[in-house]
Amino acid sequence: MENFKNRIRNEELLNRVVTAEEAASWIEDGMSLGFSGFTRAGDVKVVPRALIKRAENESFKVDVYTGASLGTDTDKLLAESGILNKRSPFQADPTMRKGINRGDFYFVDTHLSQVAELIRSGVVPIDYAVLEAISITEDGMIIPTTQVGNSAIFAEHAKNIIIEINLAHPESFEGVHDIYDLGKQGERNPIPLTTPSDRIGTIGIPVDINKIKGIVINNEMDSPSNIVPPDEETQIMANHLMEFLRNEIKEGRLTNSLAPLQSGIGSVANAVLHGLVESEFEDLEVYSEVLQDAVFDLLDAGKVKFASCCSITISEGKMEEVFGNFEKYKDRLMLRPQEISNHPELIRRMGLISINTALEVDIYGNVNSTHVRGTHMMNGIGGSGDFARNARLAIFVTKSIAKNGDISSIVPFVSHTDHTEHDVDVIVTEQGYADLRGLAPRERVELLIENCAHPTYRAQLRDYYYEALTRGGQTPHVLEKAFSWHTNFEKNGTMLEPVLEPIVIK
């Protein structure tokens, strides 16, 4: 702890250092809190724990807003503690998920780029911003750690700010952030960013230091990512994706350096991106929300020349490699607020290639990213809507089956819609890819069944579609059977319909 004085370079602030317990004691029943933290990176660690500890002897409720999901088991502990009234905009914790689906507390699933507008307009007030920082500069700027997330907007609009200075993050992180404030809607200028490497803002979050009520010191690394490594199937999916991209080059729509890449969180999207390491593509750029392991493999392989993001979420081994040698990566990286990493204006302008994971896809190309069987929340929509709606190429990846084949990812009717047919360009499974651009729903069906569905389910999908065709429409359906695959799974543990034995007349 002796070190923290060179992390708090504004002398006025030195006497505001307090314990996590003291800082947590200021938070009152009914308050709305803004925590730093984006997909396990750069989350505040000790103040939330101290706050949760208070629940052992006290009864109170708070709303917790973040960048995205938290590490350090904070979402789990929040869910168990009973202090949550509302959580937004994203989480990825199994215990919290259960609490959400039981209705123990409210979860507001929100496009990650749009949280800032809700705060700026005052629809979502923030009483306390609790933000992890590398340091606070002489002029009172907060230097974030491994994420920017919503920290800047929380700091600007919170009544009070608590800082966790985290000594475990190297000081060399200073200078890698780019903080840009959009200002009010109706009074703002175009965002002056045209390529992923453009620097448009400041290296830290400018704040009114009078709002900094307390500073807590911690020394705890981020929780490493829990993605599973690429496997044979994900490599096959990457190969299908590359085949599609090569065809785009042949058609003159892309060059060998493609277009800035975005890849959603999760093992499949990471693995598909990893598949590019052994490709002929080069001089790639990344403009994404989270950087996972694959991007660092691509940086190491010299494939990616620059990566812009909002957080860095990597596995334990990668953390040592990257954070231990951060100078090696620093001039090829930039961390931005999630409002900027996910902004429609920039995604459309640069024409990103966007790769996100689907939970299920229907025969017309609508995508469910969030709700298991239409009701139970997995993680949240995250940034997938920000990217898919505005990207040059909105690509969704999913394995064609799950649960040993008892679930088909291609279904007659998605049980929840996050991305409508208008926003879905290409579907990739281990079976192949379907390029849906410019196609009408009835044209899409065939491609999705033949190229993407698992062979086990193709006949059953065709049966549904042929029956639906007798009813007519732009998107023919048999409404009373639209969710029969889902209800069948719930009842019988499988989406597969029993195959009738042929009746043999003796």
Place this chain on the structure above:
Amino acid sequence: MENFKNRIRNEELLNRVVTAEEAASWIEDGMSLGFSGFTRAGDVKVVPRALIKRAENESFKVDVYTGASLGTDTDKLLAESGILNKRSPFQADPTMRKGINRGDFYFVDTHLSQVAELIRSGVVPIDYAVLEAISITEDGMIIPTTQVGNSAIFAEHAKNIIIEINLAHPESFEGVHDIYDLGKQGERNPIPLTTPSDRIGTIGIPVDINKIKGIVINNEMDSPSNIVPPDEETQIMANHLMEFLRNEIKEGRLTNSLAPLQSGIGSVANAVLHGLVESEFEDLEVYSEVLQDAVFDLLDAGKVKFASCCSITISEGKMEEVFGNFEKYKDRLMLRPQEISNHPELIRRMGLISINTALEVDIYGNVNSTHVRGTHMMNGIGGSGDFARNARLAIFVTKSIAKNGDISSIVPFVSHTDHTEHDVDVIVTEQGYADLRGLAPRERVELLIENCAHPTYRAQLRDYYYEALTRGGQTPHVLEKAFSWHTNFEKNGTMLEPVLEPIVIK
């Protein structure tokens, strides 16, 4: 016809004047055509008719892309002629609708801002652009008429161009258009527009005049709009909307001049906007795709100081008033390409208040704008997705019941999703309004049922929700009954469940 020479001011082009029949004869089987026309305004009239005439003796198919819906019965005639292979991105004709739903031809429903990207990237090729114009300037610029739509992108990317010079439109229209070309994704700059009245481009569409293969003269006004006038219920809806807006002012989120307004096509949205004529709001601005009658009433009343749009679609009486006195309006109007009028970058930057019509809304706030009972296309998504996703306030209006009460617009589960819960801020019916911002699905239910649903259906909605709650989830549902209201309507002609007579034991 003697007049057309001052409409074709580039002398080189004078000898390219041909009959509609000759121009139509150049179009070959399998070609892709780009017609001007946006919600009945500025559509090409005589070349399509001549092309359709050819179908009497010839067998051929074409794809027809437009700005949005066409007037002049062209969509009806196209549908009847049998020459359509594919139609995109929007239509609003009952005969065409039937053809789409029978599967006679393909309809590709597309966000109106995104058609241009598909053409620019070459996914959608254009063989012939057929564009209505006021005039062609000395330097070969095409001056559009009552719409810009996709005319600029068609002209830029088409192999050949046919112009219909329409003498019925006054020359005074010249100067009211603002044509801006975004350029390729990845190479483009920010769009330099920050308020609705900013002029950022040229007054006409610059083209390579070598591509202009023929010029046809016509003299036929646009088809007037077919909206129904405001009624008592729409005035009540406007009052609810104004109540909501007044509350936003009280909360400090808006001023008395609100924010640039967008209003979708259709009678209800027009009527709701008309309701502002008698309000206290002033110095309003409009940034919309279509200007309907209401905007001109607001201009006349001095309520709106500037209106930017992509087309002008007004009733017969209004046409005389407005086009007969166009100088009176000209300096308060601007017509832009639909890629600009509907661009996410601009909608988000200016923070529009967006008012669009919903077909049905579910208890969690998902909106269906397009498909009757999940299958049958009405008109298309149009620009509603461009606006709702990016607006400051995404407001959807609908009457709470239709078909004399046999259809409830608030349903358990929308039978098709165009706008997900993430993109829907406020629902307004004649019953009241529900402000859904910042709310979790379970919080939204109550507001939607109590404030927006028709009293006749409230108990039935509550019954569904209470049963759904026993299943749990972020968005509780009884999947096997999710579409029972729709199937009930199909079977029994009503969504109302029979009320069981209480059993009286004698």
